[in-house]
Amino acid sequence: MKLKELESCLQQVDAFEEPKLFLEQYPTSPHIAACMIYTIHNTFDDIENKLVADLGCGCGVLSIGAAMLDAGLCVGFDIDDDALATFKMNTEELELTNTDIIQCDVCNLEPAALTKRFDTVIMNPPFGTKHNKGMDMLFLKTALNMARTSVYSLHKTATREHIQKKASDWKVKMEVVAAELRYDLPASYKFHKKKSVDIEVDFMRFSIS
Ligand SMILES: C[S@@+](CC[C@H](N)C(=O)[O-])C[C@H]1O[C@@H](n2cnc3c(N)ncnc32)[C@H](O)[C@@H]1O
DSSP states (O other): OOHHHHHHHHTTSOOOSSOOGGGTOOOOOHHHHHHHHHHHHHTTOOSBTOEEEEETOTTOHHHHHHHHTTBSEEEEEESOHHHHHHHHHHHHHTTOOSEEEEEOOGGGOOHHHHTTOEEEEEEOOOOOOSTTTTHHHHHHHHHHHHEEEEEEEEEEGGGHHHHHHHHHHTTOEEEEEEEEEEEEEESOSTTOOSSEEEEEEEEEEEEOO
16 A cells, blocks of 8 residues: 555544543644554564554554554554544444454553563554653553564654663664654644644654564
């Protein structure tokens, strides 16, 4: 499948009906999601026939991209039942049979049960910049525990140095696959005075040796 085709399929995926601010429910745009999944597949061969986990999967745009590029199975994990109901509806409408969902708090998973159970972990985690400081790093630590090969994640560009340091403390190789992507936070929250707020994010790859 071509990149443009994947992006246009992902444009059909429904996003959060009533996004919950405390869960940082801002969806990955179809453009960024398609670029991420396409690169993970074409450059790193980490999607096709792989067991993939999507942490904080929300309505499933990343999982659906992975499923469309022939993941063996992509399992989405999210704390929010409403988001998972939309995920389920999205996958049913697209007649995908290689996805599954687990409702859970990603920060409180039983670590031993999931250690190295997935080939690849993909995610756009909560950025952890409000009441939930450090949430992005909790997601990353969990993802690195679950993956056998690699973790792909979006993080605020402003946190790049901190993440690089953590990765080296954890003896994991981190590379920035695409830097300073414009991530458009829709004005779905009352405190946003403008229509949308742009922030810069990096698409990162962590490889486990
Ligand atoms: C930035 S959104 C990304 C959603 C989706 N992956 C996407 O790319 O559009 C973060 C997601 O993390 C979920 N989330 C927040 N805290 C969580 C937690 N403790 N455990 C599991 N999921 C959580 C939210 O419900 C939300 O769906």
